[in-house]
Amino acid sequence: MAEKRKRYLLSEDDIPRKWYNIQADMPNKPLPPLNPGTRRPMEAKDLYPVFACECCDQEMNQTDRWIEIPGEVREKYKYYRSTPLVRAYGLEEALGTPAHIYFKNESVSPMGSHKLNSAIPQAYYCKKEGVTNVTTETGAGQWGASLAYAASLFGLDAAVYQVKISYEQKPYRRSIMQTFGAQVTPSPSMSTRAGKDILTANPNCQGSLGTAISEAVELARTTPNCKYALGSVLNHVSLHQTVIGLEAEKQMEMAGEYPDMVIACFGGGSNFGGIAFPFMRHKIKGEEGKSHTRFIAAEPASCPKLTRGEFRYDFGDEAGYTPLLPMFTLGHKFAPANIHAGGLRYHGAGSIVSQLMKDGLMEAVDIPQLETFEAGCLFARAEGIIPAPESCHAIAATIREARRCKETGEEKVILFNLSGHGLIDMASYDKYLAGDLVNYELSDEALRKSLGKE
């Protein structure tokens, strides 16, 4: 009988010592962020008042291919890394596909997702620069929980603005953040100018990521020794996430295979970049046997910025406080439908991924909500892990490709990233199982409107 499950793990010594900076190798570099007032390109130092300085330098670094992982960060990575690469024999059998399916299991991190890979270095750099407080926003709570834990590892105080509606409806992630000692405030709040203005105008405001970002950035700007941290979209975040792909590359070598396809779900692009960029460097260089790999980002049909958005400069937040970033976007005023993959509702894509998309180095698919939960349930039964609703998009895209292999008889090697588990998202599974979920396709009319075309 064939083996039912095989896990590949690295020794501590083989955990990466450097992150991979794809900007150094890109044929066309990402365009710079612009100051929204002057429309002039911004430099790293323009971002120093908000983010850890080291992160600002990494953000703009287009020359150094490899960036040293600080020893203290690598020590913390060892708490849960390497993460397993798993050959999904169970899923292959359930699909009857000749494809070889592998997944990188980032759900084994203490917070249950890949987000800790960037929360740890961001907290570390703050600590090193003498910062005592970090702040951020969170929607569903995955990023807030990761930053709260990372802050506690380095003795920093964390203040998290959680979108009011999730604060009330998703109490468990709030309690996770509070367990790690973070101060969690429902946003909009009376603690900032931005929050007060919004509440004065509309006392019943339920909040949005845009508002929460504005509050956190205001706190960072007005509090001494306080910096802001972001969990996706920005270049330095995907840089930190490349530990995923660098490990996976070594683990695929142990398995004696090289991926024909690399697939990840797509919110702002950090877990996609994390698994894809290390493999993509071989494609950019045109290396023999490694140039054919397809890189596929899987996004929700209800938030399809890569498949149906426009490439242009846009704000990172709803309110228009951030620098202008070059991105595939649905428009910064885009209001996502009430879908159940909290991490995939962002209106835009990171600027590296947007450039790679423009240059044809990667592709994207958009997937209806019901198909993602169907895929998640199939995966759960076959592999014994309940995937996060976000990760279900990667699984659904993988299943589409594996079924195609079944039709053509091709033995392709597919690698996907399992970005997180869904054990705190069972309310969404409950709704799916009860038949209460529906598909939300973005209409052309709504798209034109959010892009400001009518």
Ligand SMILES: *Cc1c(COP(=O)(O)O)cnc(C)c1O
């Ligand atoms: C936040 C999150 C995502 C989406 O963010 P990216 O930056 O696109 O990776 C995906 N999966 C999980 C489990 C998340 O928590």
